[in-house]
Amino acid sequence: MKHLNFLSFLLALVLVPASAQSTSEGYTDRPEFDDFVDGMVREHGFDADKLSQWLAEARHQERIIELISSPAEHTLQWHEYRAIFIKPERISQGADFLRQHQDAFDRAEEAFGVPREVIAAIIGVETWYGRYMGSYRVVDALSTLAFDYPPRSRFFRSELEQFFLMAREQGFEPSRLKGSYAGAMGYGQFIASSYRHYAVDFDGDDVVDILDNPVDAIGSVANYFDEHRWRPGGPVAIRLDNDIQVPERMMTRELRPRFTVSDFREAGVSLPDSLAGDEPARIIRLEAxxxxxxxxxxHNFYVITRYNHSHLYAMAVQELAGELAKELETVAESGVGE
Known part of the structure; x- marks a missing residue:
């Protein structure tokens, strides 16, 4: 999905309206504008006048540059990051969301093999189950990042291209779509390329809508994980003893596991007997x-980081999923709803 750090300043998106951060500056007088329009017409058959009209309405948002330059995943310790997402109200409302859409979660688990609590946790972390899906016009966000953010301009120009293709395919009006400061949309905060590749019509109405349709969003998140090779029943993250000794050479920075469980055992690291030796593994140290x-x-932890390239993010999803599973179990044992 090439998912970005879309959650970093979710509260800021709520507290600071996008309109308060916009300027009158457009993009029609920029050479990149003509190049982009010409490419869309030549490669995808867009109407030049209509596309120019949409882009002429795009406005630079300085606040977007500030937010993407300081993502929370890069500035917070684990205990600070965890406190944002693991809250009693987010857990209880997540359990409500699971019960409300039980049929969709049943079908998603059966079709894709992804646990319902993991799917719900993604949506819970990303948008608090659809309550906060972003206040920025996507065309403003992507134009700002495509033309005014040199470190990632190439990537975001590609996403701007994907956005217009997505809007055309789904019959959406581009100027009306809103999302995060990085252009992510809907319950699961898909960027445009992910929307086109992984979003699915999960309720059979022939429209792929993760913006307003939670059923499509549930199926789409599950499909994303399946496409990234989620292993049903595989471990995500297991807490180890605080006095564990791990060789420095095995404390890797990259998210993809370089070693296996057997490699750690051979290095003298004590791990639970239940873990298969060939399981890809990475040991991380978090500041609680x-x-x-x-x-x-x-491996499944790594799959979660494909959604957002941060081990803090994946841990927040893992912990929220665990709390949701416990909440459902408690409700089931109490017989509530029978």
Whole structure:
């Protein structure tokens, strides 16, 4: 999905309206504008006048540059990041969301093999189950980043291209779509290229709508994980003893696991017997409010980081999913709803 750090300043998106950060500057007088329009007409058959009209309405948003330059995943410790997402109200409302859409979650688990609590946790972390899906016009966000953010301009010009293709395919009016500061949309905060590649029509109405349709969003998140090779029943993250000793050479920075469980065992690291030796594994150290924590993360943890390239993000999803599973179990044991 090439998912970005879309959650970093979710509260800022709520508290600071996009309109308050816009300027009158457009993009029609920029050479990049003509190049982009010409390419869309030549390669995808867009109407030049209509496309120019949409882009002429796009406005630079300085606040977007500020937000994308300081993502929370790069500035917060684990205990600070965790506190944003693991809250009683987010857990209880997540359980409500799971019960409300039980049929969709049943079908998603059966079709894709992804646990319902993981799907719900993604939506819960991304948008609080659809409550906060972003206040920026996507055309403003992507234009700002495509033309005024040199570090990632090539990527965001591609996303701007994908956005117009997506809007045409789904019959959406581009100027009306809103999302995050990085152009992510809907319940699961898909960027445009991910929308086109992974979003699915999960309710059979012949429209792929993750913007307003939670059923399509549930199926689409599950499909994304399936396409990135989620392993049903595989481990995500397991807490290890605080006194564990891990060779420095095995404490890797990249998200993709370089070692296996057997590699760690051979290096003298004590791991649970239940773990298969050939399971890809990475051990991470997190700063909790009561001191450091050690976690062994598996292939499925890596799959979560394909949604957002941060181990803090994946841990937040893992922990929220665990809390949702416990909440459902508690409700089931109490017989509520029977």
């Amino acid at each position: 409010d009561d001191g450091p924590q050690w976690w062994l993360t598996g």
